[in-house]
Amino acid sequence: MSIQANLKEVQSTLPPHIRLVAVSKFHPIESLQEAYDAGQRVFGESKVQEMTQKYEALPKDIEWHFIGHLQTNKIKYMAPYVAMIHGVDSFKLLAEIDKQAAKAGRIIPCLLQIHIAQEETKFGFSFDECREMLEQGEWKKLKNITLAGVMGMGTFTDDREETAREFQSLGDFFLEIKQKHFADEPSFKEISMGMSDDYPIAIEHGSTLVRVGSRIFGERNY
Numbered sequence: 001m002s003i004q005a006n007l008k009e010v011q012s013t014l015p016p017h018i019r020l021v022a023v024s025k026f027h028p029i030e031s032l033q034e035a036y037d038a039g040q041r042v043f044g045e046s047k048v049q050e051m052t053q054k055y056e057a058l059p060k061d062i063e064w065h066f067i068g069h070l071q072t073n074k075i076k077y078m079a080p081y082v083a084m085i086h087g088v089d090s091f092k093l094l095a096e097i098d099k100q101a102a103k104a105g106r107i108i109p110c111l112l113q114i115h116i117a118q119e120e121t122k123f124g125f126s127f128d129e130c131r132e133m134l135e136q137g138e139w140k141k142l143k144n145i146t147l148a149g150v151m152g153m154g155t156f157t158d159d160r161e162e163t164a165r166e167f168q169s170l171g172d173f174f175l176e177i178k179q180k181h182f183a184d185e186p187s188f189k190e191i192s193m194g195m196s197d198d199y200p201i202a203i204e205h206g207s208t209l210v211r212v213g214s215r216i217f218g219e220r221n222y
């Protein structure tokens, strides 16, 4: 199937309030252009250099979402144009994004990445680490970022119930911190969860942004 047909098929399964981030990492510019021509405007990339090259080559009404693991020294390259950064998992990174956003004269929406999977990885706040960071309150002084919600990745598993539990836990956590810290901030509204294999489950559990790659662009070679 063509990228255009894949995109249509995915879009047709999404409720109207759910936004699709087309994850185009490792795919060539031509594939992104094809998705663009089919109407897609939100793209997700996981390497700053690759995203910046694509940003430079493609139309300027694209929203670029950074979904990869962040390195402090790369933030400055995307600060002038990135629409949302999904993977923020420390106060230090948030402060660095704020600093680079200020230099670029922008306010960058960021999502707090929460570790919800059973797999051991070093990425993402635990629920408690995130609570602590929010309680501590230093983030309120950062004027060039907005906290726009949370992001998480489920365990890579065929166990649909496990996946559902993990997504539910992120949905519950979102509501908890929304109530406690962002009750008066309508911009804290995103739950970024769900990928090619599990996005329908994520939607059942409150996702607002799904990050779908291979189902649109085909398998990646990496």
Ligand SMILES: *Cc1c(COP(=O)(O)O)cnc(C)c1O
Binding pocket: 023, 025, 046, 067, 068, 153, 194, 195, 196, 197, 211, 212, 213, 214, 215
């Ligand atoms: C690669 C990636 C995706 C997309 O994965 P697919 O299985 O190809 O849909 C989504 N989110 C993150 C964080 C990724 O790194």
